[in-house]
Amino acid sequence: MSDKPPACVPPDAPPTAPVLDPAAVRAKLGATDYPEPFRAAVAGRLRKRLGNPLGITNFGVNLTRLEPGAASALRHWHTRQDEFVYVLDGELTLVTDAGETVLRPGMCAGFPAGKPDGHQLVNRSDEPATYLEVGDRSAGDEAHYPDEDLRYDSVTDLFTHRDGTPW
Numbered sequence: 001m002s003d004k005p006p007a008c009v010p011p012d013a014p015p016t017a018p019v020l021d022p023a024a025v026r027a028k029l030g031a032t033d034y035p036e037p038f039r040a041a042v043a044g045r046l047r048k049r050l051g052n053p054l055g056i057t058n059f060g061v062n063l064t065r066l067e068p069g070a071a072s073a074l075r076h077w078h079t080r081q082d083e084f085v086y087v088l089d090g091e092l093t094l095v096t097d098a099g100e101t102v103l104r105p106g107m108c109a110g111f112p113a114g115k116p117d118g119h120q121l122v123n124r125s126d127e128p129a130t131y132l133e134v135g136d137r138s139a140g141d142e143a144h145y146p147d148e149d150l151r152y153d154s155v156t157d158l159f160t161h162r163d164g165t166p167w
Helices: 036-042
Strands: 045-049 059-066 083-089 092-096 099-103 108-111 120-122 129-136 142-145 150-153 158-160
Touching: 099 108
Parallel strands: none
Antiparallel strands: 045 059, 059 129, 083 108, 083 129, 092 099, 092 120, 142 150, 150 158
């Protein structure tokens, strides 16, 4: 994939341009702020942040591809931020406290803020899978990771152990 945007999106387009070709957005493979012991889970995640170049600030919109074996994130839930996913292609397994559900193209799932039910998507198929993820950016959010000794505080922008000690 070229680093140059296609001709339909001028390279000098203002960040609030109303139209964006996702091909013009650089994808980040495995990019994460997780502390080192947790980074491998998302190594096969390729994410394009679509909302940022359009000047959207109240919520995030990502086009995400998971390679076989990759996860969207560690299983987690948010105290103040809602999340929504919509599967575009491939097959993903949604893992929650209730168990596992296979999501296919056209299916979606939502995760209301403040509901302590950890969730993640995992690609257990032999083919890549792509989905759209939308999440709001409410201030003061915390992310909790029920399967790990991990917590994220958006106010301090730090990952800590559950007891609050830094990683």
